Each structure stands twice: as structure tokens, then as C-alpha cells.
Amino acid sequence: MIRSLLLASAACALALPAAAETVAIVNARIEPVSGPAIPAGTLVIKDGKIAALGAGVAVPADAKVIDAKGGVVTPGLVASSSNLGASEVSGVRETRDDGTGNALSAAFDISYGINPASTFIPFARDGGITSSAVVPVLSGTGGGAHEHADDGVVEEMTAGKSGDGDPSLFGGQAAFIRLKAGASDIVEASKLAVTVSLGESGARAAGGSRGADLILIRSALEDARAFASRRAAFEQGATRDFGLSRLDLAALIPVVQGKTPLLIRVSRAADIRQALKLAAEEKIRIILEGVEEGWLVAPEIARAGVPVIVDPQADLPDSFETLASRLDNAARLNAAGVKVAINGARDFNNLRQERLNAGLAVANGLPYAAGLASVTLVPAKIWGQDGKIGSLEVGKLADVVVWNGDPLETTSWPLNVFVGGVEQPQDSRQTQLRDRYAATDQSGYPPAYR
Amino acid sequence: MIRWRNAAAAVSLLALGLSACATTGTGGPAKPSSTAQKDGKPAEKAEIKPLPKGLDGQASTGFPSTYKPFPSQTMAFVGATVLTATGQQIDNGVVVTSGGKVVAVGGPETAIPADAVKVDATGKWLTPGIIDAHSHLGVYPSPGVQARSDGNEATDPNTAQVWAEHSVWPQDPGFNRARAGGVTTLQILPGSANLFGGRSVTLKNVPALTMQGMKFPDAPYGLKMACGENPKRVYGGKGRSPSTAMGNVFGYRKAWIDAADYARKWDDFRAKQQKGEKADAPKRDLQMETLAGVLKGDILVQNHCYRADEEATMIDIAKEFGYKITMFHHAIESYKIAPLLAKEGICSATWASWTGFKMESLDGIDANAAILWKNGACVVIHSDDPIMTQRLNQEAAIAMTAGNKLGYGISRAEAIKWITANPAKAMGIGDKTGSIEPGKAADLVIWSRDPFSVYAQAEKVFIDGALIYDRKDARFQPKSDFELGQPGQGAFN
Numbered sequence: 001m002i003r004s005l006l007l008a009s010a011a012c013a014l015a016l017p018a019a020a021e022t023v024a025i026v027n028a029r030i031e032p033v034s035g036p037a038i039p040a041g042t043l044v045i046k047d048g049k050i051a052a053l054g055a056g057v058a059v060p061a062d063a064k065v066i067d068a069k070g071g072v073v074t075p076g077l078v079a080s081s082s083n084l085g086a087s088e089v090s091g092v093r094e095t096r097d098d099g100t101g102n103a104l105s106a107a108f109d110i111s112y113g114i115n116p117a118s119t120f121i122p123f124a125r126d127g128g129i130t131s132s133a134v135v136p137v138l139s140g141t142g143g144g145a146h147e148h149a150d151d152g153v154v155e156e157m158t159a160g161k162s163g164d165g166d167p168s169l170f171g172g173q174a175a176f177i178r179l180k181a182g183a184s185d186i187v188e189a190s191k192l193a194v195t196v197s198l199g200e201s202g203a204r205a206a207g208g209s210r211g212a213d214l215i216l217i218r219s220a221l222e223d224a225r226a227f228a229s230r231r232a233a234f235e236q237g238a239t240r241d242f243g244l245s246r247l248d249l250a251a252l253i254p255v256v257q258g259k260t261p262l263l264i265r266v267s268r269a270a271d272i273r274q275a276l277k278l279a280a281e282e283k284i285r286i287i288l289e290g291v292e293e294g295w296l297v298a299p300e301i302a303r304a305g306v307p308v309i310v311d312p313q314a315d316l317p318d319s320f321e322t323l324a325s326r327l328d329n330a331a332r333l334n335a336a337g338v339k340v341a342i343n344g345a346r347d348f349n350n351l352r353q354e355r356l357n358a359g360l361a362v363a364n365g366l367p368y369a370a371g372l373a374s375v376t377l378v379p380a381k382i383w384g385q386d387g388k389i390g391s392l393e394v395g396k397l398a399d400v401v402v403w404n405g406d407p408l409e410t411t412s413w414p415l416n417v418f419v420g421g422v423e424q425p426q427d428s429r430q431t432q433l434r435d436r437y438a439a440t441d442q443s444g445y446p447p448a449y450r
Numbered sequence: 451m452i453r454w455r456n457a458a459a460a461v462s463l464l465a466l467g468l469s470a471c472a473t474t475g476t477g478g479p480a481k482p483s484s485t486a487q488k489d490g491k492p493a494e495k496a497e498i499k500p501l502p503k504g505l506d507g508q509a510s511t512g513f514p515s516t517y518k519p520f521p522s523q524t525m526a527f528v529g530a531t532v533l534t535a536t537g538q539q540i541d542n543g544v545v546v547t548s549g550g551k552v553v554a555v556g557g558p559e560t561a562i563p564a565d566a567v568k569v570d571a572t573g574k575w576l577t578p579g580i581i582d583a584h585s586h587l588g589v590y591p592s593p594g595v596q597a598r599s600d601g602n603e604a605t606d607p608n609t610a611q612v613w614a615e616h617s618v619w620p621q622d623p624g625f626n627r628a629r630a631g632g633v634t635t636l637q638i639l640p641g642s643a644n645l646f647g648g649r650s651v652t653l654k655n656v657p658a659l660t661m662q663g664m665k666f667p668d669a670p671y672g673l674k675m676a677c678g679e680n681p682k683r684v685y686g687g688k689g690r691s692p693s694t695a696m697g698n699v700f701g702y703r704k705a706w707i708d709a710a711d712y713a714r715k716w717d718d719f720r721a722k723q724q725k726g727e728k729a730d731a732p733k734r735d736l737q738m739e740t741l742a743g744v745l746k747g748d749i750l751v752q753n754h755c756y757r758a759d760e761e762a763t764m765i766d767i768a769k770e771f772g773y774k775i776t777m778f779h780h781a782i783e784s785y786k787i788a789p790l791l792a793k794e795g796i797c798s799a800t801w802a803s804w805t806g807f808k809m810e811s812l813d814g815i816d817a818n819a820a821i822l823w824k825n826g827a828c829v830v831i832h833s834d835d836p837i838m839t840q841r842l843n844q845e846a847a848i849a850m851t852a853g854n855k856l857g858y859g860i861s862r863a864e865a866i867k868w869i870t871a872n873p874a875k876a877m878g879i880g881d882k883t884g885s886i887e888p889g890k891a892a893d894l895v896i897w898s899r900d901p902f903s904v905y906a907q908a909e910k911v912f913i914d915g916a917l918i919y920d921r922k923d924a925r926f927q928p929k930s931d932f933e934l935g936q937p938g939q940g941a942f943n
Contacts, residue, residue: 091679091808120806150780150808151642151754151834152590152601153680269937296937313837315942317623317933318592324938348804356844359904364943410847410904413855430805434817437785438824438856447786 020048020421024059025402028068033075033369033377034391043073045398048421053392066402066416074372074407075391076130076399076419079351080309080341080379081263081289084124084132085114085177085186090347099137100172106220106255107247108172110136111190116183120349122428125179127352128407128414129344130399131188132179133383135263135289136172136195138205167205169216169244171195173251174263176383178399180419192383193287194255197265198275199321214274220244221282224252261285268321269296276304287382289343290314292322295329298336307339307382312361313353330374331365340366341382342374359408371408397421501731507716507739513615515665517654522892522915524548526562529572530896535871535885539863545576547892550914555886575901577866578885579634579655579893579913582839583752583799583873584779584832588638588653588661589614591622592836602641603648607685607692607701610673611737612648614640618661623930623940624836629655629919630927630943631840632895632908635666635884637877639779642676642754643684645692645701649740650674650752652877654913657928670878672776673744675702677755677764678810699763706771709741716742750776750878756810758783765794777876779832782814788825797828797876801838802849819846819868820853820860830876831868842869847902862902891915 023045030038030053042057043050051060059065088095097113114134124132175190196217197205206213223242227249233239234246242249254260264275267290276297279286288294289309294301301308312330317323326332334340342361344354354375362371380390389399398421405412417424436450443449503509525547532543534555544560546553554560562568589601600617603609618638628636634655640647650672653664677698686693692701715732722729743749751768755761755778768775778784781798782805784791791798798818805814819829831846833839850865867885874884883891892915898907911919920926921943933940 089806089809089812123805151639151647151676151680152586152599153641153643153684293937313841315627315840316592316836317936317938318594318836320593320595323593323933323936325942326938327943347807349806350803353803356848356904360841363905363907408904410844410902411851411854413851430815433813434785434815434821434852434856437788438817438821 022046022051022060022063023066023418023421023423024063025066025068025073025400025416026059028071028073028402030073030392031075031372031407032392033373034393043392043400045400045418045421048398050392050394050396050398050400052394068402068415071405071415072403072407072412073392074128074401074403075376075389076401076417077128077355077375077407078379078383078385078390079124079129079132079354080343080375080382081135081174082132082344082346082351083137084134084351085116085118085121086110086134088115088118088120090349098134100168102168104172105168105244105248106170106172106194106251107245108136108168108170109175109190109251110134110172111175111187114175114177114187116186119429120351121179121186122181122425123349123430124351125181125417125419125424126414126426126428126431128355128401128403128417129351130179130401130417130419131177131380131385131389132351133174133176133192133379135174135193138167138171138195138197138201167201169196169205169213169220170248170252171197174383176385178389178419179424180422181424188385189383191251191254191260193261193263194251195263195265198271199265199267200319201265210271210274214278216243217278218282220248220252221256221284224249224256228253228256255284256282258283258285261287263287263289265289267292267319269293269324271321272297273300276300276306279304279306291333292325292329294338295326295332296324298333298338301333302337307341307378308333309341309343309379309382311343311345312357312364312366313345327360328364330361334366334370339378339381340370340374341379342371355408356410359410362408368408505731505734507734513613513662513665515667516660516662517656517658517665517667519550519914520656520916520918522547522550522912522917524563524566525569525892525915526566527569527571527576527894527896528558528562529570530574530576531900532886533575533577533863533866533901534887535578535867536887537863537867539861543576545886545894547894547912547915550892550916552886552888552890552892554888569896571896573899574909575897575899575906576886577632577895577897577901578870578890579883579895579911580632580842580869581635581637581873581877581884582628582633582833582842582869583637583777583830583876584834585628585636585638585836585839586641586834587624587628587636587836587839588618588620588622589640590836591619592624602643604641604643604684607644607681607690608646608705608737609640609644609648610646610705610740611735612640613651613671614638614648614674615651615661615665618651618653618664620658620661620664621930621932623933624839625655625657626928626930626940627836627942628839629911630908630921632843632897632901632911633839634893634895634911634913634918635874635877635879636839637672637752637873639672639752640674642674642680645676645681645698646705646737646741647674647676649749652879656913656918657930666879668882670748670750671740671743672750672752672877673740675751675753675764677753677760678757679808680754695760699767702764702767703770705741706745706767706773709738709745710771712738713742713745744773745771747774750876752777752779754779756780756782758786762787762790765790765796776878777828777830780811780834782811782818784827785815785818785821786813788822788827791822792825792827795828797830797872798822799830799832799873799876801834802831802845802852816848816852817856819849820856820858823853823860823864824858828872828876829868830873832873843897843901843906844904845869847904850902862900865902
């Protein structure tokens with residue numbers, strides 16, 4: 001009895017990932033994303049990288065062979081914009097590090113608060129996600145559009161001090177993580193973009209109106225330029241007053257230099273035009289997130305070469321800036337030539353929704369190949385990671401998922417997940433809960449002993 | 451003269467019918483008995499005047515449904531894969547509807563009436579209309595502005611006296627979006643700020659100018675109750691009770707004691723009245739009337755509750771006061787007590803993919819529904835969300851897949867019940883809709899393909915046999931007044 005209990009609890013401990021080894025995935029439909037699908041082929045992983053893929057690829061003698069049995073192999077999915085690792089339980093303030101509070105603005109760096117032991121990392125990986133951009137939200141503006149959830153009881157769900165005024169103008173700086181189990185540091189890159197909002201939440205950050213928001217953003221960029229060129233004078237107190245602190249100005253320097261993009265959350269068509277105008281006039285790079293009315297200005301976004309991150313489920317006129325929301329927004333943007341990344345649900349720790357959101361966009365007219373790219377190569381490019389990940393190409397890091405069917409389909413799930421060539425454990429807190437209560441046990445002991 | 455008398459009789463019958471309809475679930479021994487005619491004794495010695503209608507919950511006319519089915523024809527849907535929600539999947543099926551009802555369902559050999567309009571549904575799938583047992587459409591409409599934030603009367607922990615139907619804005623564009631997702635029936639609930647949030651209302655998802663035009667005829671009312679974090683946070687934050695879980699439980703028990711007392715007073719009054727004795731009618735109290743309706747079994751308890759241990763406590767409270775909990779909503783941890791819920795016959799309405807957004811949802815797993823199903827407990831997949839309600843078929847697919855990952859082998863014929871027959875049952879309308887069976891309402895959805903696929907779209911939606919939405923015909927894509935003249939003009943797909 002004791003012995004079997006001990007064995008059972010040992011089996012429940014989180015498994016550690018195996019070391020990188022040579023692996024050959026055979027009998028698979030391979031979707032490299034960077035090129036046409038290989039209907040039946042082999043993919044070889046060696047030294048953590050993709051070593052070969054194709055129909056006639058030989059299996060190395062020392063390879064561990066995984067028979068995909070006709071399943072699908074894709075690049076690991078990339079979450080385009082999440083709070084993974086920076087927020088655990090959105091309703092529990094102490095577990096949230098995805099917003100700056102009001103001590104800092106652009107300088108807030110989300111990478112410092114990322115917890116590699118977050119229980120939602122294995123959970124996301126169980127949905128085929130192998131990497132994620134971790135992007136700050138404006139404090140006090142919540143995590144997303146689900147204000148009606150939980151029976152309409154809106155919770156104060158943001159980090160930082162509560163009840164002390166408007167959020168900062170800039171949300172802070174984004175990071176990029178790869179979901180390697182057991183790694184002490186999962187941050188792949190930090191300070192990848194500075195976030196800001198236009199529209200209703202931006203107006204709130206600026207004291208109440210859109211006009212003020214844009215003026216303050218432009219003024220901050222101007223200050224950052226002045227700060228960059230007159231740093232010595234600033235240290236001697238010989239410059240005019242700047243609207244932001246030294247730290248916030250320093251964080252904006254790479255933005256005004258065009259090295260780091262500004263990620264702009266925006267919904268209404270008119271606000272999107274303002275964002276494009278801001279980028280052109282300030283000569284800065286931008287990424288647009290939200291973009292519910294993007295289809296109305298799709299050619300303009302395409303001409304500007306600006307990528308977008310969208311949630312294809314957002315079809316409700318749930319505010320006065322999303323009145324034209326449509327289920328085929330992603331399809332129309334893509335048809336106009338816009339690079340479209342598709343997001344999961346930031347709320348409810350539901351990054352697993354991302355691939356289904358891509359499926360929904362496909363159901364509403366997005367070509368399948370663009371649907372797959374929207375959750376792999378496009379977000380990898382947006383976040384400057386496409387040299388390493390995002391597609392199945394020889395030499396890229398082996399972030400690879402083997403699926404038992406179409407990766408965008410509700411009835412499919414990942415069979416094997418590799419990050420950097422290392423096969424990842426498949427259990428998570430959720431699977432352990434599941435297995436504890438799915439088990440039938442006649443021992444007479446409560447589930448806590450299982 | 452005779453004709454006049456008949457007409458009058460008809461009118462009074464109608465009045466009775468209306469009153470029975472409006473009082474469904476308002477409490478009391480359902481049968482109207484305001485005059486003592488039992489032993490054939492005429493009522494003339496009853497100097498007792500009937501109470502004015504508004505002072506007697508049983509006689510109150512309330513807010514009766516004015517819903518009328520839209521025009522329909524006798525139809526035969528031929529060639530589809532039919533999920534009946536009675537456990538059957540019929541390939542190459544035939545479903546015949548007439549007079550707003552399903553009249554026949556079967557294989558290709560099923561007889562088709564000569565006058566039926568034939569709909570070739572080869573390659574398509576046919577299911578009952580989707581039923582969302584947990585919606586705030588109309589009470590938290592789009593756009594979500596403060597002026598229309600009508601879902602929580604968060605001024606007292608017990609607001610059993612408020613009715614969600616009085617907050618419903620029929621022009622909520624969300625109704626149209628939900629309909630395009632195949633949703634034909636909705637239970638609109640008050641929010642969960644309060645221990646007792648108020649009455650729910652069941653609506654047919656038809657465009658209408660008034661709530662009454664959508665109200666599902668003869669559906670019982672529900673009472674929204676809420677466990678857990680929300681009430682104690684809302685009132686604790688105001689320095690009031692409840693501020694703790696134990697304060698919540700005190701609040702429920704106190705209210706049930708008051709309600710039992712109120713019910714007894716009315717029972718005593720009616721008993722005396724029946725005997726022809728003089729009696730003073732108790733003062734009608736809308737809060738107590740709703741709670742008493744639960745104790746009488748006329749109003750169904752729809753209980754927001756995440757945690758398994760709190761569900762068990764709620765079950766004990768129900769036993770203490772002699773009422774029944776029809777369904778736990780959200781029910782994130784129901785899988786931990788699946789055998790208990792099966793034994794008690796309590797449904798669990800849940801999501802498949804939401805977890806960890808607050809402490810009481812921390813243990814949410816996608817296999818919740820599947821483990822309940824495996825234990826023989828009643829499963830409902832609900833939305834609580836104007837986005838998810840548009841794709842309850844996919845949410846059910848995620849829940850089904852989580853079970854099949856465990857090797858449960860849950861079929862589509864079973865899983866479809868989670869969003870059709872089971873919510874119908876838990877809303878007290880299972881005898882009227884929710885499955886494709888002769889005699890049931892012809893509330894139907896034609897899907898472009900397997901509805902459990904991410905690529906499936908509702909192509910045509912029928913309520914009571916009438917076409918109410920057609921993805922390929924703009925004439926059957928109704929738009930809300932709110933969206934006219936706005937960017938997008940209400941077109942969303």
C-alpha cells in the first residue's frame with residue numbers, strides 16, 4: 001500500500017525534459033510554413049536544430065524515430081502578444097507583473113518579472129505554443145475585451161498600485177520567451193518594443209481625449225530625441241524640462257532611432273490612420289495590435305508595410321471604437337497585403353485558443369497557409385526572431401510540434417513538442433488535476449493521496 | 451347572447467391562460483383557487499373580495515410573452531448528417547417540420563409529405579438550435595458602456611426581487627451575432643455580484659422590439675444565486691456583509707428562513723380563503739415571492755459556483771430548506787465531485803478553455819465536462835460571454851476532445867447534448883425544444899460541415915420552423931437599430 005502510494009506520487013512529479021538528441025520524425029505531413037507542405041516526409045533534428053526535412057530524407061542511424069502516423073509537423077506556435085510568465089492569476093494582484101503601475105512609463109521592462117516556473121507555461125506548451133512575446137498592458141486598462149465575463153463583475157485585475165489615477169502613457173517594453181521546461185532563464189530577448197495605446201484607453205492615459213494622447217506621444221518622442229542628443233547637458237540640468245523621466249526617455253531612444261518598434265494598440269479606423277501618420281512623420285517603426293476596424297483601412301496599412309496582431313473572434317461592436325468589427329477582418333487585411341499575426345485570448349490564460357483563432361480566420365476566408373503563418377512565421381518576424389524560429393528550415397532552432405491532425409482544428413492535439421530540439425514533458429498542473437480526478441481509486445484514501 | 455357568453459368564457463379562459471403563463475414560477479400551488487368552489491358550493495357567500503391582481507403573486511399578469519412564430523412552411527431537410535441530441539447520429543437523414551414543429555425524423559426512407567418544401571442538405575449537418583444557458587446579452591449589451599450596464603443590481607446582497615427581463619435591451623447587436631452562431635434560445639441571467647441576483651429570463655433569439663416579443667412562452671423562471679468571491683468582494687468592499695465565505699452562507703440561510711415564513715403566511719391565507727374564512731392577505735413582497743417560488747419548486751435555481759467544496763455546501767443548504775439546485779454555473783471544479791453531482795441530479799454548466807483567471811477558477815481543466823459525463827452527471831457547455839456564445843459548438847468540441855484524449859470515446863451524438871438538450875432540460879424547457887424529435891419545436895441549424903470542426907459555420911437557422919438567419923441571403927441577416935448608419939452597418943460576416 002505505502003509502496004504503491006509512493007510510486008504513484010513519484011509518477012506525478014513534473015517530468016524533466018530529455019536532453020537534446022538526434023530525432024527523426026517520419027510518416028508526417030510537414031508544414032514548413034516558409035514553403036509548400038510536404039505531404040509525406042521526414043524531419044530530422046540534430047544538436048537542437050533542424051538538420052533535414054523532405055520526402056526522401058534518410059533517417060540517421062543514431063536517431064530516435066518518432067512515427068507521426070500521418071500526423072502533421074509544424075513549427076512551434078508563437079504567441080504574438082501575451083502576459084505568459086508575467087501574470088499568473090489575473091484576478092490576484094500580487095501575481096501580476098504585466099503592467100507598470102505609475103512609477104514608470106516607457107522604461108518598464110516586463111522581462112524582469114517573468115517567472116519560468118509559471119504553471120501556465122506547461123499549459124500553453126500543451127497547446128503547441130513554444131514561444132511567446134510577453135507584452136505589457138497599460139495599468140488599469142485590464143487584459144482585454146472580456147469585461148462582461150464572470151457575470152459582469154468587473155475585477156480590478158491589473159498590477160501596480162490601485163486607485164491612484166490614470167495609467168502611464170506608455171505601457172513599457174516587451175520581451176520574448178521560449179517555453180523550455182526546466183530552464184532557469186527563458187527570456188530570449190528583451191526591450192523588443194515599447195507599447196502605447198491610441199483610442200479609448202490611450203485617451204484615458206492622457207487624461208481623457210484622443211487629441212491629448214497623440215500630442216503627448218509626439219511630445220515624448222521629441223523629448224527622447226532631444227534627450228539623446230543633449231545627454232551631457234541634461235546631466236548638468238541645462239536642458240528644458242522633459243515630460244517623462246530620464247529612464248522613460250532612455251527607453252524611447254531606440255524607438256526614435258528606428259531600431260525598436262512602437263507597438264500601438266488601436267481599434268478604430270480613424271485612429272489607425274493616426275497611427276500610420278505618426279509612424280510616417282516621426283520616421284518610427286510600428287506594430288499594430290487589436291485593429292478591429294483594420295479592414296476599412298487595409299490598403300493603407302499594407303502600403304505602410306506595418307504588421308498587425310489581431311484577434312479574429314473580435315466581431316462585436318462592444319465599444320464606440322469597434323463598431324465595424326467583422327469576423328473576416330484577418331482575411332481582408334491579408335488579402336490587401338498586410339502581414340497578419342493572430343493572437344490567442346490574453347484573458348483566462350487561454351493561449352491555446354490561438355490556433356483555433358487561426359482556424360476561425362480560415363473559416364472566414366483567410367487562406368490556410370496564411371492561417372498557419374499567422375501563428376508561426378509572421379509573429380516570429382514581427383518580434384525579430386525569424387532568423388532562429390518560426391518555420392521549419394534547415395539550420396533553424398528545432399522548435400517543432402507533431403500533431404495528430406490539422407493543427408488549427410478543435411479535435412487535434414500535440415503528440416510531441418520540441419523546444420530547441422529537446423522533447424518537452426507533456427504534463428502540467430492541469431493534466432495532473434485531471435489525472436487525479438479521472439482516476440478511479442478504491443483505496444479508501446482521499447484524492448490527495450493519488 | 452349565447453355567442454356573447456361563449457366569447458366571454460373564451461376571454462376568461464384566455465385570462466386564466468395568461469395568468470398561468472405569467473405566474474409560471476412565481477410561487478404558490480400553481481392551480482388558481484381564489485374562490486371556494488370545491489364542494490360544488492357556489493362562491494356567493496364569499497364576501498371575500500379577490501385581491502387586486504398586483505397584490506397577489508398568483509394572479510399577477512406579470513410581463514407575458516408576446517412572441518409569435520415567424521411564417522413557416524412544411525419543410526423536409528434531406529441528406530444531412532443529423533445529430534438529434536437524443537444520442538443518435540443519422541447519416542443521410544430526413545427531418546420533416548410542419549406547423550413549427552418537428553413531425554418526423556429518420557433515415558432516407560422517411561416519408562416526405564407531398565406539400566413539403568424540400569431542402570437538399572447533402573454534405574451538411576443538422577442539429578437542434580444551440581441553447582446558451584448562461585448569457586448576459588441584452589443586460590450587458592454591446593457597446594459596453596456604463597449607461598447600459600444593467601446586469602448587476604449591486605446595491606444589496608439579496609436582490610431576488612429584480613428580474614433580468616427588465617434590463618434586457620432587445621437591440622443588443624450581440625443577439626444577431628449569437629444567432630449567426632446557431633443560438634436559438636438563451637437564458638439571460640443577472641450578474642453574480644449578489645448572493646441572490648434576481649430572476650433569469652429565457653428568450654427565443656428572434657429580433658423583436660420588446661423583451662416580451664422574445665420571451666420564451668411558458669418557460670419557468672430561474673433564480674440566479676452566486677457563491678464565492680464575487681458577492682463577498684463586492685459587499686466586503688463596501689464594509690457590509692458578506693465579506694467572507696461564511697458570511698455568504700449566513701446570507702443564504704437567513705433569506706431562506708424569511709422566504710419559508712413568507713410562503714407559510716400565504717399558504718395560511720389561501721387555506722383560510724378556501725374554507726371561506728375571513729383572512730387578511732399578507733403584503734406582497736417581490737423578493738420573498740421569488741424565493742418562495744423556489745421553495746415551491748416553480749423557480750429553478752441557477753447557481754454560480756466555481757469550487758467543489760462550495761458546491762457541496764450549497765447542496766447542504768438546499769437540503770436544509772427543502773429546495774433543489776437545478777444547475778451550478780461555471781462549475782470549474784465540478785469534476786472533483788462528479789459522483790455527488792450525478793447522485794443529486796444537478797447539472798454543471800461550464801467552459802472548456804477558461805482557467806486560472808481568479809483564485810476560484812484556478813483548478814479549471816478542459817476535461818471537466820468529460821469527467822462529469824463519464825460519471826453520468828449532467829453536462830452543459832455555456833458561454834457567459836458574447837463572443838463565446840457565437841461558437842458554443844467549438845467549445846463543446848474542445849470539451850469533447852479533452853475527454854477523447856483520455857480515451858473516453860465521446861461521440862458527437864453525445865457531445866451535442868451539452869449545448870442543446872441538456873441546457874433545455876436545465877432551463878425547464880426540455881419538453882419543448884433542445885432535440886430533434888416529433889413534437890418538439892423545429893429549432894434547427896444547418897451547418898456547413900461537422901459542427902465540431904473549427905471550420906463549421908451555421909448556414910441556416912430556424913426557430914419554430916421559420917428561417918431566421920441565412921448566411922447566404924442578406925434578407926435573412928437582421929440588423930440592430932443601433933448599427934444602422936454606423937461603420938460596418940451591422941454586417942459582421
